[in-house]
Amino acid sequence: MKPEQLRYAETHEWVAVTDEGGRKVGTVGITAFAIEQLTDLVHMVLPKVGKAVEQGKEFGEVESVKAVSSLYSPVNGEVIAVNSDLPNRLETLGSDPYGEGWMIKVALAGDGGASKLMDHAAYQKQCAAEG
Amino acid sequence: MRNLKTSTLLFELSKPARRAATLPACDVPVERIDKLLPKDSLSERLPPLPEVSEPEVVRHFTNLSTLNMSVDTHFYPLGSCTMKYNSKRNERMAALPGIADLHPHQPDETIQGMLELLYELQQILGEISGLPAVSLQPAAGAHGELAALMVAAAYFRDKKLLRTKVLAPDSAHGTNPASAKMAGFEFVTVKSNAAGFVDMEDLQSKLDDQIAVFMITNPSTLGIFDKQVSQIAQLVHKMGGLIYLDGANMNAILGITRPGDFGADMMHYNPHKTFSGPHGGGGPGAGPICVTDILGPYLPAPVVEKVEDKFRLAYDRAQSIGRVRSFFGNVGVLVRAWCYIRTHGPEGLKAVAENAVLNANYLLSRVKHILPVPQGDRCMHEFVASAAAIKKKTSVSAMDLAKRLLDYGFHAPTVYFPLTVPEAMMIEPTETESKETMDAFAEILFRITEESPELLHEAPHSTIISRPDEVRAARQPMMRWKGDGNVR
Amino acid sequence: MPYFYNTPEDQQAMLAAIGASSVDELFDVIPAEHRLKRPLALPPALSEMELAQQLGALAAKNDHAGSKVCFLGGGSYDHFVPAVVDALAGRGEFYTSYTPYQPEVAQGNLQVMFEYQTLICELTGMDVSNASLYDGGSAAAEGVLLAMSVTGRPGKVVVAGSVNPEYRQILETYFECIGAHLVTVPAASGIVRPADVAAAVDSDTACVLLQHPNFFGCLEDVAAISKIAHDAGALLVQSFDPISLGLLKRPADLGADVAVAEGQSLGTPMLYGGPYLGIMACKEAFVRRMPGRIAGQTVDRRGRRCWVLTLQTREQHIRREKATSNICTNQGLFALRAAIYLAQMGPQGLKETAELCVRKAAYAKQQLTAGSRFSAAFSQPTFKEFVIRDKQNRVADLLKSASAAGYLAGIPLGKWYPELEDCFLVTVTEKRTKGEIEGLTRSLNQ
Known part of the structure; x- marks a missing residue:
């Protein structure tokens, strides 16, 4: 997945919306910028398949040694797949945040609110301001 | 002289059939154990404990002790923890058989001396706080917070008032929100302003008739007295809420001002801080709470009562929240607090606060030329310096400075707390340190800021170990010895 | 003042450096209307000698386990404390240090925590132990909260x-606030019947809390009850007596998921109830929801084995209102005492201690029930405690006259168990001698 093709939440999650057999699916992860800011990650909690997620609401957590950060869903819908091995190989997040580092796939309700998210250029601007 | 060959684990010292303790022969008829207890309840093997000799036990733990910094050996300006001198006479007193060997279920008439002491301590803590109803039961400060919030909940239930929220500023100890949740409340954070005080506008916007308690630490975790406190209390009281004072910083105001006089309805003490109970490598503490007379009936039971010239434990308290701890409380810590208070007397306690504040302000006056202190030129018993500017300039962080201080024989200040100050270094000298010690600390801190960043990133250099890999410890937690796979 | 260093001259120099004219000026920030305008109404200061005299006089008014023979238990015990425990735990480097926030200068405490955790794991058979909680009662409450969190x-x-x-009263207090329901299964025969537990447990039950040996000293059928709990998707939280594990099967071997205990028996004096040691150990799967500090092994930058506090993200200073518990301190000093005690006792010493408790308690039970006045309230086998019924139903008078004769004879049970108003709980540790047991018997039969 190329970063330019993704949509972004202010809370540093990305989503890639694809069409799978007529339904819209959002693949969700966190950005390289966020991973850098969080420093050495040590643990992650992801939801179970079937969980309803809501835009802007927490769906999981990542932990570094001395901080816990919530993961906020960028879209509305229901979790249909979880990258359940990811917590066991957190280094993947650093090496391939937009590919192997995906966290959940969400069956979107409508467009899942994706249109309200930032595009890549807008997100880059936000990161520049925060960094 | 430190023994550098330590760090072998007890389990690695173990050798079959070695032993330390010997027990007396059994002087009652020796029945077979499996005749006295059902066979299937018994373990088929010995408990898998290490087998070592008594000299090995002594050498092992003695050598381990030398790997610690402590108040007895080092300046320990760990902000918020009040690492003052722990008097030896208090240890002797607490170890008297008439104190240490009392069973908690002894009848009241056999422990009149102990009950008298505890009764007097209740009175004393009530007087110092200006909140006359006292429970000595909670086991630690956080436990006191929880008990007091339960008292508040019981009070509102009794008054048939639905109160769901506990508010506290963002600079509060993490125990405040955690206790609020355990007591069944929703927690709401109130902002602090740039000066470190409660942001009154934000507070007003969050105040409604759902508020149960506003928790405030005053003097705050930034080491400053929030003079808005009585105004805050008025606002909260007007909405029908209660004020809780986190008494972590009572050391600064003993005999100077009383929480009950500036609007608090409830508070806890940390006697292991304020009244010099030894911190024991992380505990024990105690967390006695004081409340207004109106809230008194809801305190945990039992409390000590005086009836004529006798003392008794009063359990018959219909409105009490019940028990929060088994037995009476952390009596060993309370006895030391009594000793400390009685040693100082009223003038002495006020002098504790005065000297704690004088020392902190003096150290602040020395440190502020080295590291900025965002909250200003004056403080109470502690202050928070920031390494943010130095980090930006040289990449040296508060952590680097803290680690390098260890090399020079100073325990580090508290770092990265409170969360509201970037690169925070929270420094609390306490009243039991000399000007010379603080001068030496400030001089070393200055010298460190002149050292090369590379040297500081790698500090400490002279301790028994260098910086541990905390990421590894958290990613693959190894929380017990397993006899293999250990790094030598 | 005894513990201050600064001379008047120092104080003047310090004030000059601060730029303040007086110490009082430093408190100007406190509004005048809140300043206390009188001295605190407290008794005057005492010198060390006076303190020793005053406290000595108060202490002398108390009967204690050295002046009367102690047969009291019920969660606090008169076990033997070897001299090495006081000598080593009394070192200032241990007891005047604090939480190991700077691991480079706290390896002593951290290694002790790691050794303590390992000892507790070995003793209980559990995967992980924390570095201690406040006491047995709060450990039981925290164990129950852990089970609620794990099971959802x-x-x-x-x-x-x-x-x-x-311990049950503590749970009631905690539950009142969070709106949870505590169902108590009666133990009419001295233990709970598995069938009664099965009837009480359902698919909403987070756990069964069981004590073994229980408050009456009786042995519960832990294995059967743990199966009942597990079949319903609930956990078994077992409160145990650490001394009993010199002989009894370990909590993990009986099916417990969480093991909690009062650790006072392991080298800590009775101290009128505290401070004590809350022990908690559990299965590895629950570790991220376990409250309290944990030491973990790692390496330093030069690859040397060392220890740090780990999994701190569970704790209140990071997770605040989402923390597993509000607990901040542990009982480091008493975890240290327990580690020294267990090292000193070793497997054989702990086993012999447990055997002495069992044999002496059995002898005392037999002696006390040999006459016509007293009977054993329950027929169950007992460990170091047992319940005696006074057929004359005069427990208060009886205990009072025994006290006058030099025996702290037992704990009356009526205040917790109305049906046991004619009963009291007798405890016999390894310290009690045959002569003391016979003396108690004589005194109670007078």
């Missing part, structure tokens, strides 16, 4: 009526 069943807990009644 916040509404209901089943507790045996034979669990220490003060």
